[in-house]
Amino acid sequence: MTGALASRLGLVRMTGxxxxxxxxxASPLELFFDLVFVVAVSQAAQNLHHGISEGHAGPAVLAYVMVFFAIWWAWMNFTWFASAFDTDDWLYRLSTIVQMGGVLVLAAGVHDAMSAGEWDTVTWGYVIMRLAMVGQWLRLAASDPEQRRTAIRYAIGIAAVQLLWVARILFSADVQFWTFWPCLVLEVLVPIWAERARSTPWHPHHIAERYSLFVLILLGESLLASANAIIDALNSGEHLPGLIGLAVAGIALAAGIWWMYFSGEYGDRLRTMRQAFGFGYAHFILFAAVGAVSAGIEVELDLLAGASEHLTAATASFALTVPVAAFMLVVWALLLRRHIGAASSACFLVLTAAVLLSALFPQGTVLGATAAAVLAVVVVELGRIRAR
Structure with a gap:
């Protein structure tokens, strides 16, 4: 698109x-964009909670991972594109709103996908989001000769994989499940291939802020689960001490996760494409773990209230400790290990193991996991003090 034509249409030339x-x-549009992901994440966490409580922990966790990939990947691709090429004109805003519509379509299909293995709605919502990104890359290709080769690679790669996603829904649920994983691999390879032509000019501190904001969205789900425990305690009058303890533990875990993640500034650590890919891709596990913490708290609430005859104490314990431990392991490997010293790292990893092992003692799981997470925060702070 020429500069003169773009100007007549009220558009800003898209360039790096x-x-x-x-x-x-973060722009107001980006913050608005994040809001619709609250709906999608909430649906995924709620269905994970119900699946575990109903005695289908394995399938529920697997379905959660699949749904969360669609949520995370669409969010991440928009985030890095916006960091490099945001024009904030009417066409860019309209394209972003189309992607938001795709998120809502995806969210509407989460229950059927996770409970019945029906992925049609989730697939169409995902494809809407991704095709909107194809349009953005084609606009960049038309506007910026320097980025044209990279943009065309992105557009071709994304569009080709979307054809595969759509083709999957023509087959049985078993075929859809097994073909999901090759499609996932192809999706994550597209940026690696495209960026080899020419790196996109993303802003490291802007990226770090955007990831931090998404962590806050996920933590909001955990705080909501804690609030539900408090409300149930006040309304029912039954199991009052246990419910209050669970609510306090939920708040403490959310605060501990926040403290560990926000213990430093990460923008300066994103200097190369290799660091960028490591940072961006590893956050899938981190984000999914934080999103699952709220489900773990809700499962513990079901166990305490006797709301499910299929739920065992061991299952409920692992539903809480596995995501917390997974978060701690990834946040250490990705963000902390080079900045808190060897001794602090060793203590942190021991506490991570303690969180997971606390599930072996169902009566003390919540207290043990919370105590270990709080001690991990203390270790991080001491490590930072020594490093300074």
């Missing part, structure tokens, strides 16, 4: 932004 721009922050 300055990756060294000072005071770069």
């Amino acid at each position: 932004r300055d990756p060294g721009q000072h005071h770069r922050a």
